[in-house]
């Protein structure tokens with residue numbers, strides 16, 4: 001098998017288009033995971049058992065079952081209940097939901113690291129629960145965990161090939177289609193691997209920078 | 221009386237201050253953690269502007285009493301009144317029909333908490349805010365006063381505690397004694413009528429204890445605040461307090477003016493405690 005440059009240049013644009021879909025899915029899934037994860041972490045800390053227990057149970061369930069199964073479930077079973085969504089949207093929701101249960105653990109660690117005295121001072125000063133969270137607790141809980149959250153963006157990105165299972169035209173799906181038409185898989189799959197590598201490296205670089213930036217902030 | 225404009229004088233402006241009505245009334249307060257009874261059917265009345273020192277062995281319930289008053293712990297039984305108004309209860313919807321009080325909701329607790337300020341052993345300043353912001357945050361967001369007015373108030377109070385020049389500093393840049401003085405200013409900025417101090421010098425280096433005690437001394441002398449202070453410093457309790465309460469196993473075992481309690485304790489437990497403390 002020899003590398004065919006002409007073929008590589010021919011499929012590259014299609015794969016770059018698919019890269020955009022992939023990055024969009026990863027970012028959208030990450031955004032959902034960031035917001036939903038925080039809500040899960042807060043709900044699990046609630047003193048209302050009717051809230052904390054079901055949320056804890058659902059989160060544990062989602063975290064300990066494979067993302068692929070969840071994607072199939074969302075894509076093939078949910079329409080039976082009347083929830084019909086595009087493959088892309090289904091994929092984004094699947095990624096967001098699954099990774100929210102991981103970011104929730106990260107948030108939990110951040111919240112746990114805030115001393116109890118900060119909550120007590122907030123009660124003594126009569127802050128509302130919302131103001132306590134927004135102005136006192138989260139500004140202390142979030143900065144230390146932002147790099148860890150960033151690593152989950154890379155993890156989500158690397159899980160996007162699973163979306164090919166539900167017909168999303170992300171990079172892996174496009175590479176497979178191209179390969180099956182020409183029986184030449186080497187070039188498209190190699191390019192996909194390289195693109196993953198490049199995007200991951202760039203993300204890691206940005207996260208590292210952010211981490212250093214937060215480090216200097218905290219020292220002052 | 222010299223009153224800094226930053227503080228309100230609770231007695232002034234209350235035309236018919238009922239001398240007989242206590243500022244704080246604990247009635248039959250009990251609190252247990254699991255099987256450990258920490259407060260045991262405790263009664264205590266505190267007069268307006270009275271300064272009360274709480275002393276006693278570790279675990280005898282002193283902090284818990286302050287925390288119940290600050291609504292950080294809910295008592296199992298009993299009632300607390302602040303200037304005649306129930307703290308952990310409020311009038312039921314039916315009013316007089318049901319004849320009674322129902323457990324307080326969050327809104328009632330928030331309203332009642334405005335009367336009480338607390339200073340903690342560990343300061344609990346907000347580390348991500350400057351000194352000025354620490355002191356203005358609650359007046360602005362809880363009392364809803366303007367930012368300029370809140371900052372003016374904060375400056376006066378930081379002047380009072382001798383930290384006028386540290387407005388822009390972060391807590392980590394201050395010594396323990398300075399942090400604790402900021403914490404006192406932060407609590408005062410809400411203009412509480414009652415101030416609670418829970419071993420506020422216990423976490424301090426010995427050389428900075430004095431500066432914090434001086435601030436409290438000044439407050440006690442110049443203002444009409446009702447003050448409750450848990451302390452292990454008998455010397456300070458003696459000069460600061462109008463009354464000293466000796467706690468033992470969740471009850472007040474003996475109480476009286478400092479002179480009497482320190483010089484002529486009646487109870488054997490008090491005598492033993494004082495002997496142990498003064499020897500160490």
Ligand SMILES: Nc1ncnc2c1ncn2[C@@H]1O[C@H](COP(=O)(O)OP(=O)(O)OP(=O)(O)O)[C@@H](O)[C@H]1O
Pocket residue numbers: 253256258276277278279280281282283284285
């Ligand atoms: N949240 C809690 N859960 C379980 N036990 C608690 C809790 N808070 C306090 N206690 C226990 O209640 C007892 C009384 O505590 P409290 O802090 O009121 O004592 P104290 O008189 O302030 O003692 P110290 O002088 O050591 O501060 C202690 O044995 C303490 O361990």
Ligand SMILES: [Mg+2]
Pocket residue numbers: 282283284418419450
């Ligand atoms: Mg204590």
